[in-house]
Amino acid sequence: MTVAVVGLGHIGLPTALLLAQRHEVVGVDVDETRVATLEAGELPLEEPGLDALHAEVEDSFTATTAMEPADAYVITVPTPLDQRENVADLGFVRAAVESVADVVSSGELVVLESTVPPGTSERLVQPILADAVDDVAYAHCPERAIPERTLEEMTSNDRVVGTDGAATETIRDLYAFTDGELHLTDPTTAEFVKLAENTSRDVGIALANEFATLAEGIGVDAHEAIDIANEHPRVDILNPGPGVGGHCITTDPWFLTGADAQARLVPLARDINDGMPDHVLGLVREQVAHVRRPRVAVLGVAYKGNVSDTRETPAGRFIRRAENDGYDVRVHDPHVDSYDEPLVDRETALDGADCAVVITDHDAFRDLSPADFDGMRTRTIVDSRNLLAHDTLREAGISVSVLGDGTQG
Numbered sequence: 001m002t003v004a005v006v007g008l009g010h011i012g013l014p015t016a017l018l019l020a021q022r023h024e025v026v027g028v029d030v031d032e033t034r035v036a037t038l039e040a041g042e043l044p045l046e047e048p049g050l051d052a053l054h055a056e057v058e059d060s061f062t063a064t065t066a067m068e069p070a071d072a073y074v075i076t077v078p079t080p081l082d083q084r085e086n087v088a089d090l091g092f093v094r095a096a097v098e099s100v101a102d103v104v105s106s107g108e109l110v111v112l113e114s115t116v117p118p119g120t121s122e123r124l125v126q127p128i129l130a131d132a133v134d135d136v137a138y139a140h141c142p143e144r145a146i147p148e149r150t151l152e153e154m155t156s157n158d159r160v161v162g163t164d165g166a167a168t169e170t171i172r173d174l175y176a177f178t179d180g181e182l183h184l185t186d187p188t189t190a191e192f193v194k195l196a197e198n199t200s201r202d203v204g205i206a207l208a209n210e211f212a213t214l215a216e217g218i219g220v221d222a223h224e225a226i227d228i229a230n231e232h233p234r235v236d237i238l239n240p241g242p243g244v245g246g247h248c249i250t251t252d253p254w255f256l257t258g259a260d261a262q263a264r265l266v267p268l269a270r271d272i273n274d275g276m277p278d279h280v281l282g283l284v285r286e287q288v289a290h291v292r293r294p295r296v297a298v299l300g301v302a303y304k305g306n307v308s309d310t311r312e313t314p315a316g317r318f319i320r321r322a323e324n325d326g327y328d329v330r331v332h333d334p335h336v337d338s339y340d341e342p343l344v345d346r347e348t349a350l351d352g353a354d355c356a357v358v359i360t361d362h363d364a365f366r367d368l369s370p371a372d373f374d375g376m377r378t379r380t381i382v383d384s385r386n387l388l389a390h391d392t393l394r395e396a397g398i399s400v401s402v403l404g405d406g407t408q409g
C-alpha cells in the first residue's frame with residue numbers, strides 16, 4: 001500500500017522510515033528545508049539506528065512539501081500548549097487534516113498519531129474528513145516512544161488504537177513493524193490513555209519531589225528512604241529532581257484537565273514540579289550566602305540525562321531566576337550545541353565559580369572528581385540529581401548539598 005506520513009519530525013520521520021520497510025511511503029512536511037535535507041539523502045535529526053534505517057529504505061521513501069493521494073495517511077504534526085490560555089493549540093492538526101481531506105478517497109484510512117485532548121478526534125478531525133468523503137476509516141493511535149530509544153520503542157511498544165472498528169486489518173498491516181500488541185478501543189479513550197500515561201508520570205515525579213523537600217526538613221536522605229521503600233513489592237517511587245522538562249509531560253496534563261475546575265491533583269502536581277527550580281535555587285543561596293556577587297556554573301541544560309533536547313527544560317527556569325537574583329551564570333552541557341544562553345566548556349563554566357549546580361543527569365557528570373572543581377573560587381556544589389560521588393567530593397573539602405538529602409544540614 002502507499003502511505004503518506006504528514007509531519008516529518010521526531011515522531012513522523014522514524015515512523016515513515018519504519019513504514020517504508022513494507023510500504024511505499026511519501027513523507028509530507030511544510031518545512032521546505034527539512035524536505036530538501038531529506039531529498040539530499042541526509043537526516044534532519046539524530047536517533048540511534050535512524051541512519052541505517054534511512055539507507056535501507058531509500059528506494060521506498062520520498063519526501064515532499066505537497067500532499068499526495070495515498071491508500072493511508074498518518075498524521076504526526078505538533079500539538080503544542082498555548083502557554084497564554086493553557087490549552088492545546090490544534091492549529092497544526094487542523095491544517096494537516098484539511099490537507100488530507102483535499103486528497104482522500106472513499107475507503108481509505110486516516111490515522112492521527114499526534115497527542116490531542118480527549119474529544120479532538122470526534123469533534124475536530126472526523127467531521128473535517130466526513131465533509132470530504134462519506135466512508136473514510138479513522139483511527140487515533142497516539143505515539144509513546146521515548147527520545148534516544150525511539151526506534152527501539154516504536155518496534156516493541158504496544159499501541160493503543162482508537163477506532164470505530166473500520167479498517168482494522170489495514171491498521172494491523174500498517175503497524176506490522178511493532179512486535180507489541182495493538183489494544184483496540186474508541187478514539188476518545190485512546191486520547192485519554194495517552195494523556196493518562198504522561199499525567200501519571202508527572203504526578204509520580206511530583207510525589208518524589210515532595211518527599212525530597214519533606215526529607216530535607218525532617219533531616220533524612222530521601223534517596224536512601226526511596227530506595228528502601230522501593231524494595232516493597234507494591235511501591236515504585238520515582239526520582240526527585242530539579243523539575244519536569246520535555247515538551248510532552250509538561251503539556252499533556254493540561255490537555256487532560258482542560259478547563260475542568262474539578263481537577264485538583266493534576267494541576268497541583270504540575271505546580272509542585274514547576275516549583276522545583278526555585279527550590280534548587282534556594283539550595284544554591286545557602287551555599288553562596290557569604291559571597292557578594294556569586295558566580296554559578298550550571299551543569300546541564302538538556303531536559304534529562306544523555307539527550308540533547310532542551311524543550312521546557314527546568315534549567316531554563318533556574319537560570320532565569322538565578323540571573324534575576326543578580327548571579328553571574330555560566331552554562332555547560334556536553335550534549336547540547338546551542339541554547340538560549342551561551343554555552344561554554346566545563347572548565348570555563350567552573351572557572352572562578354562559587355557554586356556548581358548539576359541540573360541534568362548526564363552520565364558525563366557522574367564521575368567528576370574533586371580535581372575537576374579546582375578552578376572554582378569557592379568549591380561548593382548543589383547536586384539536584386543525586387548523581388555525583390558525594391563522599392569523595394566532601395573528603396576533598398568540597399561543600400556538597402544534595403536535593404532531597406536532609407542529613408547534611
Ligand SMILES: NC(=O)C1=CN([C@@H]2O[C@H](COP(=O)(O)OP(=O)(O)OC[C@H]3O[C@@H](n4cnc5c(N)ncnc54)[C@H](O)[C@@H]3O)[C@@H](O)[C@H]2O)C=CC1
Nearest residue numbers: 007008009010011029030031076077079095096114115143
Ligand atoms: N517527540 C516525542 O518524543 C513525542 C511526541 N509525541 C507527539 O507527536 C506529535 C509530533 O511531535 P514531534 O514529532 O515531536 O514534532 P516535531 O516538531 O518534531 O515535528 C513535527 C513536524 O510536523 C511538520 N508540520 C507542521 N504542520 C504540518 C502540516 N500541516 N503538514 C505537514 N507537516 C507539518 C513540522 O514542520 C515538523 O517537521 C505531537 O503531538 C507530540 O506531542 C508523542 C510521543 C513522543
Ligand SMILES: CC(=O)N[C@@H]1[C@@H](OP(=O)(O)OP(=O)(O)OC[C@H]2O[C@@H](n3ccc(=O)[nH]c3=O)[C@H](O)[C@@H]2O)O[C@H](C(=O)O)[C@@H](O)[C@@H]1O
Nearest residue numbers: 144145146197198201205238239241244245246248303304
Ligand atoms: C509515560 C512515559 O513514560 N512517557 C514518556 C515521556 O517521555 P519523556 O522523555 O518526556 O519522559 P521522562 O523520561 O519521564 O522525562 C520527563 C522529565 O521528568 C524528569 N524525571 C523523570 C523521571 C524521574 O523519576 N524523575 C524526574 O525528575 C526527567 O528528568 C525529565 O525532565 O513522554 C513521551 C511523550 O509523550 O512524548 C512518551 O512517549 C514517553 O513514553
